[in-house]
Amino acid sequence: MSEDVTTQSNPVLVHGCPSETRFGQLVVHAARTNHLDVCRALYEDGYQMCVDLTAVDHLVHAQRSLPAGVTAERFEVVVNLLSLQHKRRVRVRTQVAEGETVASLFDFYPATEAMEREVYDMFGIRFDGHPDLTRILMPEDWEGHPLRKDYAQGRIPVQFKGAAS
Amino acid sequence: MTTIEPRIVSAGTSEGAQELQPRSIVGHKELMRESGAVLRMSEADAAALADIASDPDEDQTMIINMGPQHPSTHGVLRLMLELQGETVLRCKPIIGYLHTGMEKTGESLTFMQGGTNVTRMDYLSPLNNELVFSMATEKLLGIDGDIPERAVWMRMLLSELNRMSSHLLFMATNGMDLGAVSMMLYGWREREQVLRFFQKVTGLRMNHNFIRPGGLAADLPAGWRDDVLHLLEEIPPRLEEYEVLMTGQPIWRERLQGVGVITQDEAVALAATGPILRSTGIAWDLRKDMPYLRYDDVEFDVVVGVHGDAYDRYAIRLQEIRESMHIVRQILDRMPAGNYRIQNKKVTPPPRGRIDESMEALIHHFKIFTEGFKVPEGEVYVAIESPRGEIGCYIASDGSSTPYRMHVRAPSFVNVQCLPHMMRGGLVADAVAVISSIDPVLGEVDR
Numbered sequence: 001m002s003e004d005v006t007t008q009s010n011p012v013l014v015h016g017c018p019s020e021t022r023f024g025q026l027v028v029h030a031a032r033t034n035h036l037d038v039c040r041a042l043y044e045d046g047y048q049m050c051v052d053l054t055a056v057d058h059l060v061h062a063q064r065s066l067p068a069g070v071t072a073e074r075f076e077v078v079v080n081l082l083s084l085q086h087k088r089r090v091r092v093r094t095q096v097a098e099g100e101t102v103a104s105l106f107d108f109y110p111a112t113e114a115m116e117r118e119v120y121d122m123f124g125i126r127f128d129g130h131p132d133l134t135r136i137l138m139p140e141d142w143e144g145h146p147l148r149k150d151y152a153q154g155r156i157p158v159q160f161k162g163a164a165s
Numbered sequence: 166m167t168t169i170e171p172r173i174v175s176a177g178t179s180e181g182a183q184e185l186q187p188r189s190i191v192g193h194k195e196l197m198r199e200s201g202a203v204l205r206m207s208e209a210d211a212a213a214l215a216d217i218a219s220d221p222d223e224d225q226t227m228i229i230n231m232g233p234q235h236p237s238t239h240g241v242l243r244l245m246l247e248l249q250g251e252t253v254l255r256c257k258p259i260i261g262y263l264h265t266g267m268e269k270t271g272e273s274l275t276f277m278q279g280g281t282n283v284t285r286m287d288y289l290s291p292l293n294n295e296l297v298f299s300m301a302t303e304k305l306l307g308i309d310g311d312i313p314e315r316a317v318w319m320r321m322l323l324s325e326l327n328r329m330s331s332h333l334l335f336m337a338t339n340g341m342d343l344g345a346v347s348m349m350l351y352g353w354r355e356r357e358q359v360l361r362f363f364q365k366v367t368g369l370r371m372n373h374n375f376i377r378p379g380g381l382a383a384d385l386p387a388g389w390r391d392d393v394l395h396l397l398e399e400i401p402p403r404l405e406e407y408e409v410l411m412t413g414q415p416i417w418r419e420r421l422q423g424v425g426v427i428t429q430d431e432a433v434a435l436a437a438t439g440p441i442l443r444s445t446g447i448a449w450d451l452r453k454d455m456p457y458l459r460y461d462d463v464e465f466d467v468v469v470g471v472h473g474d475a476y477d478r479y480a481i482r483l484q485e486i487r488e489s490m491h492i493v494r495q496i497l498d499r500m501p502a503g504n505y506r507i508q509n510k511k512v513t514p515p516p517r518g519r520i521d522e523s524m525e526a527l528i529h530h531f532k533i534f535t536e537g538f539k540v541p542e543g544e545v546y547v548a549i550e551s552p553r554g555e556i557g558c559y560i561a562s563d564g565s566s567t568p569y570r571m572h573v574r575a576p577s578f579v580n581v582q583c584l585p586h587m588m589r590g591g592l593v594a595d596a597v598a599v600i601s602s603i604d605p606v607l608g609e610v611d612r
Binding site for chain 1: 264266269270273304435436447454544545548557561574578612
């Protein structure tokens, strides 16, 4: 694995994507269009476990610090990958605008099945190629995506039959 | 063959039902989903496997619900099982019955209050949840290297005792699920001894909110060492009893050996961690492989299995209790004196005595508890080894005193995905053993 670019002390580009080191953790900023390719390349580098996949809604926090060449969008899909042999982690952050879809990593990271469903459920980000993109935590007829920043806490009235509201 | 239309839900979303669909609709695709991707199976292979789907008699198989109100489902896990006679063909876990939006709640609680929220996720190892949240916050604050030694060792002590209490409860529930009801009583009894120690230290049996950003809430009480020594004396003979009651018993072995087998490739592909991953023979333990706290200063073994079955997972957890006791003994020898929390005015409230003397201290105390402390902008992912596997905390901060986004990577949430693979082709009576061997905590599955 001598060609593993992620071993360099502070790589600028990882598989063609700007990267940075935050708190000693390698962060790769992928574009929405090459999200799948970057993750696949990292998978082939030995990051065989997709530990976590989540998202952040940056609606009210648009001016966050990003490396040059990365355009901030409303959503960020965050993928945490782990290499068991090299005992290393890498985090892929992908900018996604509202209404855009992201490629599903299910083909080589089957663990993302539930995680992508959760992100879809909570943020409304759709994953192309996901085998079963349904809500996972909320009821299937739920309206809205709770972890979005424009989804206020407590906006949904608590429904008890026959109780005065 | 009549085809049944997939149910379209009209309100707002049209994603369809979460439920297991009849084979006539999704037989082949479902199989690809369950095994194809993991086993790198070609479409043709999967189609061949799905031969039952072309069976004209739909009533050869039956879809039944197991849970959410089923005593063996550890809370509110619901499984849809497709059965052919006694054999499980497909399984789909349906979760969300305990979803209370804890990640959303976390966004409105300050970093100081966040512990009360995360501690309720995995309610069987609350101290590990608090620990990972505190470590993530400390990393963002840039004080992760300045935590006093005593606080670090106290955290390790509590984390290991918590691992013991969690595994002891697993012994109890695993026994109960398989019909060893006396084991249930023994397991709860021993766990209660550990919880009594927690109550003495933190004031609560569960949901302690004791490990906080910057250190801990209080120092260890007088006599803690004797209490821990007492525990270390009491539990080993009890573990010997478990060995007699379960490990050596033919019925127990018959019920667990070769049941719920998962291979190394499957476990890695499904990102299973903790005893499930270790049962396949991969010696992966974050305490050893990516050490945090002072785990690189203590000696312990990572327990691995060979077969990846429910028996290995049982044996690993039983042995891990012993390893945890081994670590606790070393902690007792090496517990340093000093502060139990960082002396950093930014995150630590002034001591009680100062409040009576100084107006500034009172204001400072008030400010920290009402507004909290501001955490610099940034994002961080921290992971530690909980009794169930890797528990991770991802925090994105916008520079305010509440997390902009707080996500917990819950080991049970990911591990539950292994169920369809472990159950395929097994007997429905073994389903209970398989669920039990995953040791899911629905509080953190649904968060």
